[in-house]
């Protein structure tokens with residue numbers, strides 16, 4: 001097993017200050033463009049399950065579109081709930097393709 005990077009979007013699909021919902025091997029992931037840097041985290045709110053990609057972004061602070069929990073899109077941490085965070089994913093951009101890190105399957 002090792003880390004591999006999988007293409008999930010093109011950079012021009014992720015508008016600054018907004019979220020974009022993608023799938024990483026069937027798992028819902030939200031991408032955010034913060035000043036040209038792509039951040040990726042689970043696209044499921046830990047409180048009630050809303051899609052976080054449609055939340056309101058200000059810097060790295062994301063407000064959930066449903067009942068308003070705030071997340072840091074860099075760390076996945078929930079503001080005001082110590083110890084609670086959702087998964088984040090390492091992202092990179094190559095030739096305008098957005099790639100996310102995932103574990104490669106074990107060899108057959």
Ligand code: FES
Pocket residue numbers: 045046047048049050064065066067068069
């Ligand atoms: S669904 Fe996110 S705070 Fe309720």
